[in-house]
Amino acid sequence: MIEIKNLCKSFGDKDVLKDISTVFESGKTNLIIGQSGSGKTVLVKNLVGLLTPTSGHVLYDGRDFVNMEKKEQIMLRREMGMIFQSAALFDSLTVLENVMFPLDMFSSMNLTDRIKRARFCLDRVNLVDAEKKYPAEISGGMQKRVAIARAIALNPKYLFCDEPNSGLDPKTSLVIDALLHSITHEFNITTIINTHDMNSVMGIGENIIFIYEGKKEWQGISADIMNSTNERLTDFIFASDLLKKMRAAVKGKE
Amino acid sequence: MLIEKSLNTLGRYLILMGHTFQKPERMRMFFKEYIKEMAQLGVNSIGIVLLISFFIGAVICIQMKLNIQSPWMPRWVTGYTTREIMLLEFSSSIMCLILAGKVGSNIASEIGTMRVTQQIDALDIMGVNSACYLILPKILGLITIMPFLVIFSSATGILGAYATAYIGQVLSPEDLTLGLQHQFNAWFVWMSIIKSTFFAFIIASVPSYYGYTVEGGSVNVGKASTDAVVSSSVLILCSDVFLTQLLS
Numbered sequence: 001m002i003e004i005k006n007l008c009k010s011f012g013d014k015d016v017l018k019d020i021s022t023v024f025e026s027g028k029t030n031l032i033i034g035q036s037g038s039g040k041t042v043l044v045k046n047l048v049g050l051l052t053p054t055s056g057h058v059l060y061d062g063r064d065f066v067n068m069e070k071k072e073q074i075m076l077r078r079e080m081g082m083i084f085q086s087a088a089l090f091d092s093l094t095v096l097e098n099v100m101f102p103l104d105m106f107s108s109m110n111l112t113d114r115i116k117r118a119r120f121c122l123d124r125v126n127l128v129d130a131e132k133k134y135p136a137e138i139s140g141g142m143q144k145r146v147a148i149a150r151a152i153a154l155n156p157k158y159l160f161c162d163e164p165n166s167g168l169d170p171k172t173s174l175v176i177d178a179l180l181h182s183i184t185h186e187f188n189i190t191t192i193i194n195t196h197d198m199n200s201v202m203g204i205g206e207n208i209i210f211i212y213e214g215k216k217e218w219q220g221i222s223a224d225i226m227n228s229t230n231e232r233l234t235d236f237i238f239a240s241d242l243l244k245k246m247r248a249a250v251k252g253k254e
Numbered sequence: 255m256l257i258e259k260s261l262n263t264l265g266r267y268l269i270l271m272g273h274t275f276q277k278p279e280r281m282r283m284f285f286k287e288y289i290k291e292m293a294q295l296g297v298n299s300i301g302i303v304l305l306i307s308f309f310i311g312a313v314i315c316i317q318m319k320l321n322i323q324s325p326w327m328p329r330w331v332t333g334y335t336t337r338e339i340m341l342l343e344f345s346s347s348i349m350c351l352i353l354a355g356k357v358g359s360n361i362a363s364e365i366g367t368m369r370v371t372q373q374i375d376a377l378d379i380m381g382v383n384s385a386c387y388l389i390l391p392k393i394l395g396l397i398t399i400m401p402f403l404v405i406f407s408s409a410t411g412i413l414g415a416y417a418t419a420y421i422g423q424v425l426s427p428e429d430l431t432l433g434l435q436h437q438f439n440a441w442f443v444w445m446s447i448i449k450s451t452f453f454a455f456i457i458a459s460v461p462s463y464y465g466y467t468v469e470g471g472s473v474n475v476g477k478a479s480t481d482a483v484v485s486s487s488v489l490i491l492c493s494d495v496f497l498t499q500l501l502s
Contacts, residue, residue: 048379077381088372102380105280160379 007056034211081151287391296399311411333433350453362482365465
């Protein structure tokens with residue numbers, strides 16, 4: 001479980017995150033949604049330590065990440081996995097080597113076991129056949145799946161995903177969503193997904209936090225969205241005419 | 255303003271070096287990268303070093319013969335000056351300037367691309383000391399291979415000089431040999447190696463700094479690459495003055 005208490009982040013005079021407090025539960029897919037520039041990525045970067053909050057606390061199962069020693073932060077980071085918007089695979093390594101990288105770095109397994117574990121992770125994302133290819137030789141969707149395999153290689157307790165579906169077609173997005181959802185439940189991971197994708201919101205949103213201009217505007221589950229009276233949320237979710245009509249139709253049936 | 259900016263850059267560079275010179279998390283991975291960098295930065299540069307050294311050695315020999323040699327000069331003067339120039343300046347300083355262009359831009363663009371594509375962020379989030387993992391093998395790899403490049407460069411330059419003697423018949427091989435052996439001081443070889451070791455540190459660390467601290471996109475990576483080459487070249491030239499004074 002990750003708990004945020006009164007988190008603020010400013011860049012010069014600009015307040016990007018304003019007093020955010022929330023809880024991301026373990027074994028659930030926690031989604032952070034909001035318009036571009038609302039502060040979603042800054043929030044995730046503060047959670048993983050790529051940025052330092054101006055004030056506030058980030059508690060990982062009670063351990064205060066912001067105020068802990070550098071060495072403790074590094075140890076805690078080994079319990080994290082992250083999937084970047086761009087996948088961020090290492091260009092010079094093959095798919096198998098990319099997945100093996102965290103194992104090579106931090107596990108005490110022998111080579112045979114490391115390869116076995118990496119192949120298990122690749123099998124989990126249906127990519128065993130691509131293990132000898134380089135990131136440049138595979139599609140964007142496959143790169144995201146390799147990034148997921150790499151992120152789960154060390155059995156992380158916390159998984160962060162920064163717009164995992166960006167640049168992917170709707171069908172591949174669904175595959176990625178299903179994968180993240182099943183991995184979260186299978187390994188009881190605290191998964192935090194930063195997304196714009198409404199399919200993800202409605203499909204796998206077990207705890208949704210809506211950020212508006214740096215503030216937590218709304219929190220709930222996907223089923224609550226349909227009946228939400230929060231105008232900013234409904235304007236964001238049902239932005240297109242098609243979605244507005246669909247919502248009206250669903251509400252009409254109810 | 256300029257002084258403040260320079261001091262700020264120096265401070266950030268020193269902090270980065272502080273992060274770089276730490277015990278690697280996994281020695282096995284470090285040695286793998288160290289060997290890879292020696293091959294990539296050093297062994298892959300042997301070709302250009304040999305090519306340039308051969309022709310420069312030949313040109314120096316011809317210039318010395320045509321412009322310095324006279325009936326008033328001893329016949330060993332061409333070989334002697336060719337050896338001294340190759341050993342004291344070309345094989346250490348000038349060759350390192352050339353390598354600053356080739357290797358420096360390679361390092362800055364490689365690390366810069368890793369920065370803008372979030373590969374360095376990925377390393378940091380895994381709990382890897384990214385500066386140590388990426389930069390330390392490059393610095394140590396280049397420092398290890400540099401003495402060999404200096405020796406190869408000097409030897410090939412002298413081969414170039416012999417080519418002008420045997421093929422171009424600019425001077426007799428006997429005169430050249432006499433000059434090459436005249437008052438040979440072994441310390442000059444060590445001086446060349448010591449100087450080039452310092453330069454190797456500059457060539458690997460300065461572009462690494464520019465690449466590591468790049469912000470933005472591909473345009474900034476290109477700019478960082480250019481800045482890295484310019485800065486490391488200027489630093490090589492400045493430190494050459496001090497090192498020559500110190501070691502002579």
